[in-house]
Amino acid sequence: MQYTTMPEIDKLLQKAQEVLMFLKKTTVTERARLMHHIADAIEALGEELLLTAQQETNLPVARLATEKARTVFQWRSYADAVATGNVLAVRIDTALPNRMPAPKPDLRKTYLPVGIVTVFCASNFPFAYSTGGGDTASAIAAGCPVVVNAHSAHVQTSVIMAGAIAAGIEKAGFPASVFSHVISEGFENGQYLVQHPLVKAVGFTGSYMGGKTLYDLAQKRAEPIPVFAEMGSVNPVFVLPKKLKADPKKLAEQYAASLTLGVGQFCTNPGIIIVPDIPEFDLFLDTLATTVTETSPAMMLHKGIAGSYHKNKQATITQPGVSVLAEAANTNELAGNATVAITGKDNFVHNKTVAHEVFGPFGLVVKYHSTEDAIAIAQSLEGQLTATVWAETEEAGDNRELINLISEKCGRIIFNGFPTGVEVCYAMQHGGPFPAATDSRFTSVGPDAIQRFARPVSFQNWPDSLLPAELKNENSLQIWRTVNNELTKEHIVL
Amino acid sequence: MQYTTMPEIDKLLQKAQEVLMFLKKTTVTERARLMHHIADAIEALGEELLLTAQQETNLPVARLATEKARTVFQWRSYADAVATGNVLAVRIDTALPNRMPAPKPDLRKTYLPVGIVTVFCASNFPFAYSTGGGDTASAIAAGCPVVVNAHSAHVQTSVIMAGAIAAGIEKAGFPASVFSHVISEGFENGQYLVQHPLVKAVGFTGSYMGGKTLYDLAQKRAEPIPVFAEMGSVNPVFVLPKKLKADPKKLAEQYAASLTLGVGQFCTNPGIIIVPDIPEFDLFLDTLATTVTETSPAMMLHKGIAGSYHKNKQATITQPGVSVLAEAANTNELAGNATVAITGKDNFVHNKTVAHEVFGPFGLVVKYHSTEDAIAIAQSLEGQLTATVWAETEEAGDNRELINLISEKCGRIIFNGFPTGVEVCYAMQHGGPFPAATDSRFTSVGPDAIQRFARPVSFQNWPDSLLPAELKNENSLQIWRTVNNELTKEHIVL
The missing domain is CATH 3.40.309.10 (Aldehyde Dehydrogenase; Chain A, domain 2)
Known part of the structure; x- marks a missing residue:
């Protein structure tokens, strides 16, 4: 096994940081296109993926095939969610220059990626909560480059999945460092990633011990960063x-x-x-x-x-x-x-x-x-x-x-049902009060999972020509926007 | 000065916890009505408030009058934001019983209050970011009982404001413990509040030292809680x-x-x-x-x-x-x-x-x-x-x-402007990357500030009669809802 070294991680992160600046300039439509390409590439993976995963995890092939289909669906549905503006809802308040006692400026709020996201994979879902799983898909949907720390229990599966993601990125014409893959022996690489100044958020699915350790590390940084750790529960x-x-x-x-x-x-x-x-x-x-x-x-x-x-x-x-x-x-x-x-x-x-x-x-x-x-x-x-x-x-x-x-x-x-089976849809909440998760205000499944990795930014009094596409008067992306307190897809006529 | 003791804080929190269970059952419409009553009561405050604040803060009366109007506007606009469903957006996915390979359940996501919120007041905004300010208004909008820790620099102002809030709550017919007021000598009460097991979130506006200290205390709890601290910046x-x-x-x-x-x-x-x-x-x-x-x-x-x-x-x-x-x-x-x-x-x-x-x-x-x-x-x-x-x-x-x-x-x-002047509207983002604030994904000004204190909860396969009002088939609250991926105000016909 070829393990990733810390100097290699530094280089991966430096490249990812350059790509962050590139991704910031892409529209939600362009990111959605990228995500469908990645979905295509994962969908095209065949027996090799399923058999490798079966060997590494003891999970039956039929179950793995379903999990793969779900993983592809995650990429596609999260792509649609950002492309339509249903998630990362744009807010626009137009100026009132004659308002008393002071004029109201023009304010337009959109979302920027929080920065590079590190994803830790789950042992029990080698596809849907791992390398190409929901954390990776939602971070990329938000415009964040992702560095995945492969799970030691299914490294070969992770390598195959990473290859498909890379192929999808290339096909879409995006820079390779949108996605990086780290293979680790022991916990040092993971801890290094969580403490690295270039990493700005963490996604984790696994045990309480693992999640809480990473959470504490992240809070002790000079600059604390959000960690979304889903740590399981007894589900009474x-x-x-x-x-x-x-x-x-x-x-x-x-x-x-x-x-x-x-x-x-x-x-x-x-x-x-x-x-x-x-x-x-x-x-x-x-x-x-x-x-x-x-x-x-x-x-x-x-x-x-x-x-x-x-x-x-x-x-x-x-x-x-x-x-x-x-x-x-x-x-x-x-x-x-x-x-x-x-x-x-x-x-x-x-x-x-x-x-x-x-x-x-x-x-x-x-x-x-x-x-x-x-x-x-x-x-x-x-x-x-x-x-x-x-x-x-x-x-x-x-x-x-x-x-x-x-x-x-x-x-x-x-x-009158049972909790096993986590549907991928808008109305899903997969998370919960601590210690089920580290932040009950977010979900790790469903398009709203994207909100974990995006931060709002307001543009005040910017000329229309310099605004990001989703904030311009002309609603060329045809997304839902809250304009002067009303949801609309209309263009703005000033 | 009569300072609040720790046993008194315990009692306030126990009562607030009972009220939390009551608030959970209120609809967004009812909470909006409560908030307009509080706004009325603050609006009715006259010279006594302004002169007391002027004496305690050295701020001119004209500026304080503007700040008071803004504070009232915050209550009213946040009330409207929850009442319309523009914030705390409801998501509904109806069942597909015949879907293959497995049926899709009926899932409906709404928001519950995170729990009791403690608010720390700002020295420089005795109204808008203090006792009856944006943190208190957004927490109550989310259904959270609030315990305010008065700022030592304007305690009398805080007492007057707390009285108005109490009067508004009474007028609306809500239980008094929706809002509690703590007067503190030194930092012990504040630290006690942040570490108290019944407190589930914190709002703070002030210095880096103050905000970071509370943040660290909250992260060291057995159950870490979210702290939204807005800690200022140099605004280049x-x-x-x-x-x-x-x-x-x-x-x-x-x-x-x-x-x-x-x-x-x-x-x-x-x-x-x-x-x-x-x-x-x-x-x-x-x-x-x-x-x-x-x-x-x-x-x-x-x-x-x-x-x-x-x-x-x-x-x-x-x-x-x-x-x-x-x-x-x-x-x-x-x-x-x-x-x-x-x-x-x-x-x-x-x-x-x-x-x-x-x-x-x-x-x-x-x-x-x-x-x-x-x-x-x-x-x-x-x-x-x-x-x-x-x-x-x-x-x-x-x-x-x-x-x-x-x-x-x-x-x-x-x-081509200047940053002083923070507009209260949907498109405002008041927050930013650390150390300007502790969580860049949230704002402390504008209706979206409510999102800091609400957490999503999904109801799976519940009978219509037992669902919260905003999730029922009949959209009696006439709020915006995402139903099967589409924003709509229509009723659901199954």
Whole structure:
């Protein structure tokens, strides 16, 4: 393996900085064109990509093919979002020279790239949250050159993807340093990047430990920089009594399916289910135990992930008041065997270790007796990417206090469903209160993810000929603009 | 003076937390109504407010009256911005149950308040950036209860303003703890607030020292929270040769007027002017010297500000290569006497002390000889709230590299004008790259300031009857919404 050296990183960043000045001058239309070229190049990648990724991550080819299609869709939909002005909304206030007591100047606000963005790849999504994933696509959409730090668990996949991105950039006629690829042994390169004066923002998807370390490094810089770290969560599922009563068996089967999907290796995996102690509780529990026991163990992403799964699971199930309900058989320490345990409300609320994320197919059933119990459980939760409520519609209406409290803790709240499956669309919020993410005001999925890497700049009293295209009187890009408080696509006639 | 104790702060925050759950359930229309009531109450304040503020800050009554009107306008325009959906833009993607390979869920994204916001007041704007100022208005617009830490330099003004806000809240029928007022001796209360687990965001306007200290405290919390600190800057003015040649006398007079406006106590004060060494340079300099010498010194905001002005000015003018060009006479150490000094490009670029902000009526002329000089000066700058270019239109077109570089360093870029005067409108960007502000992606002035204190939350597959009003199929609030990628005010028909 040829690792990137720090002097090489310096050179990559210096070139990227030159390209930043070039990208600043491109219009949203030109950046959208670039992004479609990159999407084409990724789309054209064939079996080599899928098989390499399969070998490096143990993920099935069918799942990887879907993830690749999603990755391509991210590039295209983010490109459309900037090109239409739906994201990075332009604001224009025209002058009022006769206003009293002072004239109002002409002010026009657009967005500039924050600067070079460093992206850290996720082990569990080699395409969609990695080299050519959502962070890279949204940073380039904002006009930022990107330096990707490849994930050590899927370097070859990363190299292939980097090649496609480079080809797309070349085809579009953009300078190569829009995108750079760093291969690292250990953590030093990553830390060097986050502390480098030319790097102005960071995108990260992974563990709390990894994300928080980078966040702290970035805040300690002489010039602190924004770090968007998506660090996962336990994604609690609250079940209300009438819904449990309606079909305990089906709920248990569906929960087990969501919990064990992809060997539980999703940051939205529903690791905790809060279930009322009513007569149907036993049937729910029996079905869950049976279904989980019958799940075949499967290879996890890599040795480190598997090791952590078994260690963290052990730490939880050996806590006082926690008992194992069911555990699928396992003969391979690199595989994740589905496991569910059970505990009570008091134990969950008072012992923080019990509520910690176990990345993998591990579920914890928390039994509760009353609405007050459920509220206490919700209150004890840390920030989550998602939370889910299973309830009859009327029942949910009667439990608004609980549901309000749950929504306080998460970025996405699901009704009678499961959180695995993160749709790429405008209405997606993938993020949440700390520690699910480092900044709950942003999403890392959907076109609004672009907002993480753009900063507004106002132009005051500039001649029309010198303004960026999106701010000129003539709306040649045909984007949505807020002109004197009204959304419009009209030209401005002064 | 009755100072607030820490146990009292705890109680205020506990009550505010209860109100947060109440505010979460209010619609944007209801919050807008509350804000207009507060605006009414502030508007109704009369001479007592103005005279108290005048006594505490030495600011003239006429200026204070304008600032009060601006403050009222902030409440009203931010109220309208949330009520129309122009800020906190709702996104809706309806379900595609038959999509392959997997159905698409119904997703609807709105905004929740981040939680209790603590606001620190500015010494130089007792109304517009203080107790009832832009931070408070934008936090309440986002649905956040606010705890204001009064500025020690204008506590009585703050008390009067807090009374008006309380009256407005009562009139609107909202709970009192939407707004709380803390009076502090020293810094302990402020630090306690920023570190309190119930506080979820901070707004600050003031010095670099103050803002950075609070920022660092907030990042060291177990749960880091966003701090938007606007910390001022030197707001460089770049003059290009043809423009100087056109009218050196008028430019010097206008610059002096902007520099000394309000005893130079604006965060947008143009503390540095970069002027080409052409024959007209001498006339520019002579006029500037004469105008500045003739400026009457005036009382600064308070003793601390005046002391810092004289100390910091002294530190700059005693640097090697810096010489005083003109200094208005002064007999009162509490007054700020306008002063201009001059230095050369090399000295400016290599000695960071020379480029430091001197808060008050102090200007530094930096002489340059070539476009390369001007580029080097621009490159050496830290992040700025504003930067200004004086140029003929054609000349500016010929200097795009320089202007691009300047825009890279600031939040607002002005053409042939001066940065003092911060318009309250959608297109305003008041903020900028660090150290002008702690997060360049947000503004503290204009309706978009609300975005600092709101976080998106997605509702997945919720029954229409249980959705927040702004997300229901029927668009009863008549707000702009992005529905299936298109901006519309239409109802949704499924």
